[in-house]
Structures are given as structure tokens and as C-alpha cells.
Amino acid sequence: MQRDAAISLDNQLCFAVYALSREITKRYQPYLKELGLTYTQYITMLALWEDDRVAVKQLGARLLLDSGTLTPLLKKLETMGHLTRSRDPSDERSVIIALTDQGKKLKEQARDVPGRMFCQAGVTLEEADALRKHIASMMTKVQPNGIEEELKNDDL
Amino acid sequence: MQRDAAISLDNQLCFAVYALSREITKRYQPYLKELGLTYTQYITMLALWEDDRVAVKQLGARLLLDSGTLTPLLKKLETMGHLTRSRDPSDERSVIIALTDQGKKLKEQARDVPGRMFCQAGVTLEEADALRKHIASMMTKVQPNGIEEELKNDDL
DNA sequence: GCATTTTAAATTGTATACAATTTAATTTAT
DNA sequence: ATAAATTAAATTGTATACAATTTAAAATGC
Numbered sequence: 001m002q003r004d005a006a007i008s009l010d011n012q013l014c015f016a017v018y019a020l021s022r023e024i025t026k027r028y029q030p031y032l033k034e035l036g037l038t039y040t041q042y043i044t045m046l047a048l049w050e051d052d053r054v055a056v057k058q059l060g061a062r063l064l065l066d067s068g069t070l071t072p073l074l075k076k077l078e079t080m081g082h083l084t085r086s087r088d089p090s091d092e093r094s095v096i097i098a099l100t101d102q103g104k105k106l107k108e109q110a111r112d113v114p115g116r117m118f119c120q121a122g123v124t125l126e127e128a129d130a131l132r133k134h135i136a137s138m139m140t141k142v143q144p145n146g147i148e149e150e151l152k153n154d155d156l
Numbered sequence: 157m158q159r160d161a162a163i164s165l166d167n168q169l170c171f172a173v174y175a176l177s178r179e180i181t182k183r184y185q186p187y188l189k190e191l192g193l194t195y196t197q198y199i200t201m202l203a204l205w206e207d208d209r210v211a212v213k214q215l216g217a218r219l220l221l222d223s224g225t226l227t228p229l230l231k232k233l234e235t236m237g238h239l240t241r242s243r244d245p246s247d248e249r250s251v252i253i254a255l256t257d258q259g260k261k262l263k264e265q266a267r268d269v270p271g272r273m274f275c276q277a278g279v280t281l282e283e284a285d286a287l288r289k290h291i292a293s294m295m296t297k298v299q300p301n302g303i304e305e306e307l308k309n310d311d312l
Numbered sequence: 313g314c315a316t317t318t319t320a321a322a323t324t325g326t327a328t329a330c331a332a333t334t335t336a337a338t339t340t341a342t
Numbered sequence: 343a344t345a346a347a348t349t350a351a352a353t354t355g356t357a358t359a360c361a362a363t364t365t366a367a368a369a370t371g372c
Contacts, residue, residue, distance in 0.1 A: 006270055007263070009202045009218070013288040014180045014270075018199070019220050020291050021177040022329075023299050024170045029331095040358060043174070046165045057320060062165070064175050067321050069359050076357085093320040093367050107163070114162055114170075121298045132169040134290050135176050142277045143179050178359075185361095196328060213350060223351050225329050232327085249337050249350040316371075323364070332354080339348070 017135075027121055031113045035106060040069075041077060042110070048083065048099055049107045055094040082106060173291075183277055187269045191262060196225075197233060198266070204239065204255055205263045211250040238262060 009015055025039045032042050047062045048054075054062075060070055074097060077083050082103035088094040118128055165171055181195045188198050203218045204210075210218075212226055219226075230253060233239050238259035244250035274284055 004205075004267075007202055007205065007267055009199070009206060010292075011285075011288070012199075012202065012270065013284040013291075014177075014184060014195075015199055015202070016288045016291040016295065017173060017177045017180055020295050020298070021170075021173045022220065023295065024173055026330085027298065028170060038357065039170075039174075043165070043168075043171055046163055046168065046171070049160075049163065050165060055320080060320095064178065065358095066360065068323080068361080071322055073358075091320085091368070095321065111160075111163055114168065123294070123297050127294070127297070128169040129167070131290055131294050132167070132172045134287055135169075135172040136166075138279070138283070138287050139172065139176050139179065141279050141283070142176070142183065182360085194327065211350080216350095221328095222330065224331080224353080227352055229328075247338070247350085251351065314372095316369100318369070319367080321365085321367105324362080326361090327359085329356100329358080331356090334353070335351085337349080337351105339346100341346080342344090 028113070028117055031117055035109055035113070036080070037106075040065075040073060042113075044070075044073060044077065045082065045103070045106065045110065048097065048103070049110075052104075053096055053098045055088065055096055057094065059097060077103075184269070184273055187273055191265055191269070192236070193262075196221075196229060198269075200226075200229060200233065201238065201259070201262065201266070204253065204259070205266075208260075209252055209254045211244065211252055213250065215253060233259075 005011055028039055028042070032039060035042070037045065043063060044059070047059060051058075051062070056067055056070055056074065060066055063070075074083065074085055078085050081100060083100060084098050085095050086098070088096050115125070118125060161167055184195055184198070188195060191198070193201065199219060200215070203215060207214075207218070212223055212230065216222055216226055230239065230241055234241050237256060239256060240254050241251050242254070244252050271281070274281060
């Protein structure tokens with residue numbers, strides 16, 4: 001069976017990452033439910049709490065999501081009253097996302113979510129941070145800011 | 157801004173894992189296209205190449221996916237001729253998944269996919285394996301084989 | 313200055329994920 | 343043995359992801 005080691009499920013980095021990602025998302029769910037947010041909506045709000053009044057394009061570059069995912073998600077968050085979507089007067093192609101007061105206020109409730117989640121999961125913040133750095137290092141290797149056809153995106 | 161460090165996007169393990177998972181999936185896509193498989197179909201086939209003739213329940217325990225995801229996916233793989241789905245005669249509740257010859261043969265084509273993918277991404281197998289182990293270690297902490305209501309699942 | 317190209321969102325279509333419910337079969341308790 | 347509880351898939355409904363296309367606006371080339 002040695003010759004199958006390369007395609008053994010447990011040897012796949014891709015499966016480990018994929019499974020952990022879904023597991024963490026599930027672990028967040030009860031806490032995010034208190035905020036009335038799904039996981040992707042939460043990630044989007046994290047980005048907006050740091051950097052408000054950005055175009056969908058920039059938000060997508062930050063989250064590595066395209067308009068196909070973001071447009072319906074942002075419309076939902078708009079309906080929920082957390083943000084507004086408006087065309088940029090200086091470039092009508094762009095849609096600027098701006099947090100409402102309600103959206104800004106939600107940040108206070110979100111502040112202790114990561115800490116509570118890791119505490120409940122029995123993971124120290126140091127362990128989480130060590131893994132995060134390891135993953136970030138891999139990410140820079142795997143994605144030197146996009147390949148060939150995406151090289152035009154200088155993102156920032 | 158120190159007080160916002162806990163909810164800074166770049167500090168979130170969850171976002172790092174989520175982003176890397178999607179990035180790796182995208183990197184696999186061109187190789188999996190040669191096999192005619194999507195990423196989740198590929199992961200499912202990896203599990204089946206190791207362990208054939210299993211119930212959907214067992215496959216789900218291995219992949220951490222439920223029947224809501226697996227049922228349509230397995231029906232698709234059945235339509236593609238890679239496997240068969242049949243009720244277990246000794247327990248009509250269970251559906252047994254068995255690879256066809258075609259499904260078994262696909263394994264040969266899949267054998268060099270991980271190696272080619274990491275080579276192209278500029279990641280050594282050692283680096284990938286080190287991260288995989290780090291993630292697996294976190295997974296055992298975060299998911300000691302499911303919580304409370306899932307404790308009844310002894311899986312194997 | 314205007315046709316061509318590029319760009320940003322939105323849309324379309326396919327494939328997941330997963331909670332919650334339903335259906336049918338099996339097991340358990342009495 | 344049979345009602346009640348449990349279990350395995352399937353189904354339903356919602357929310358992503360993302361490739362590919364479309365639409366409208368802005369930038370570019372000549």
C-alpha cells in the first residue's frame with residue numbers, strides 16, 4: 001500500500017484544510033447566531049469594521065471572493081440594515097459599501113466572539129495564532145498574489 | 157487600534173483556514189478537470205479508493221459530510237459510472253457505495269495529481285506535510301470526534 | 313472624438329454545505 | 343409481539359462559491 005501513500009486521504013493537506021475550515025465554521029455558528037450573521041457575513045463584517053466605504057472590488061480582493069458571491073451577500077446585509085450600497089459618483093461602475101450605525105454597533109457584540117469560541121473549543125489563543133501563522137506562510141507560497149491572468153490585479 | 161486586534165481579519169485563524177481551503181481547491185481544479193471530477197467528488201473518490209463498499213453513513217463519517225451533501229454527489233458519481241448505490245440487504249436503511257471498474261481505474265490517473273499540484277504551486281511535499289500535521293493536531297483538539305449530541309457516533 | 317478595449321457589478325448556471333424535516337427500516341422497552 | 347424510540351437516507355430550504363457571461367461605464371488607441 002506504500003505506493004498509494006500519495007493519494008491516501010489522511011495524507012492530503014487539501015483535505016485537512018478543507019475539513020478544519022468546515023469544522024471551525026460550524027463551531028462559530030452558535031456565537032454568530034447571537035449576532036444574526038452567517039459565517040461569510042461575519043467575515044465580511046470583519047473586513048468592513050476595519051475598512052469602511054470600500055468598493056465591492058476592494059472588498060473582494062481582501063476576502064478573496066468575487067462579485068458572484070459578494071453581490072447577493074451584500075444585498076442581504078443591506079436588507080438587514082447593516083450597510084448601504086451606492087454607486088461611486090466618480091466611477092459609476094463601482095459600488096461603495098458603507099456601514100450603517102447599526103452595522104458599526106454590531107462590532108461591539110462581535111468583539112468577544114473569537115475568544116469565546118476558542119475557549120469553548122479548548123484551544124489557547126497562542127495555539128490558534130501559531131497555526132494561523134503557519135497557514136499564512138503557506139498562503140504566500142501558494143498564492144503570490146494570484147497567477148498569470150490575475151497578475152494585473154495589484155490589489156492595493 | 158490595539159483593542160481591535162482580537163477581531164482583526166488578519167488575526168483570525170478561521171479566515172486563514174477558510175481562504176487557504178478555497179485557494180487550494182482552485183489550484184486543484186485544472187488537474188481535476190482532466191479527471192472530470194469536482195473537488196468534493198475527488199475527495200469522495202479518495203475515500204472510496206481506500207475503502208470500497210461502505211455505507212453512506214460511514215463515508216460521511218470519514219469525510220465529515222452528511223447525507224444532504226453526499227446523496228446528490230453520489231448520485232452524480234453514479235450517473236458518471238464511477239460507482240453504484242444499492243440498499244444493504246441486511247439493513248435496508250443503509251445504502252452501500254461500491255466502485256465500478258471504471259471508478260477503480262480512475263485511481264491510476266489520480267495518482268500523480270497531488271504531486272503535480274504542489275510542484276506547480278512551488279510547495280515541497282515536506283512543507284505540505286508539516287502543515288498538514290499541524291492542522292491535524294488542531295483538528296483533534298477542536299473536534300475530539302464530535303461534541304455532546306454527537307458523542308454517540310463512535311464512527312469506527 | 314470615437315471605436316476598441318478594459319473594468320466593475322450583476323447575472324446565470326452548477327455544485328456544494330448544512331440545518332431541519334421526512335420517510336422508511338430497525339431496535340428497544342415493556 | 344408491538345408501541346415507542348432510534349437510525350440511515352433522502353428531501354427541503356437557505357446560503358455560499360465560482361466559472362462564465364452580460365451589462366454598463368470608463369479608459370485607451372489612433
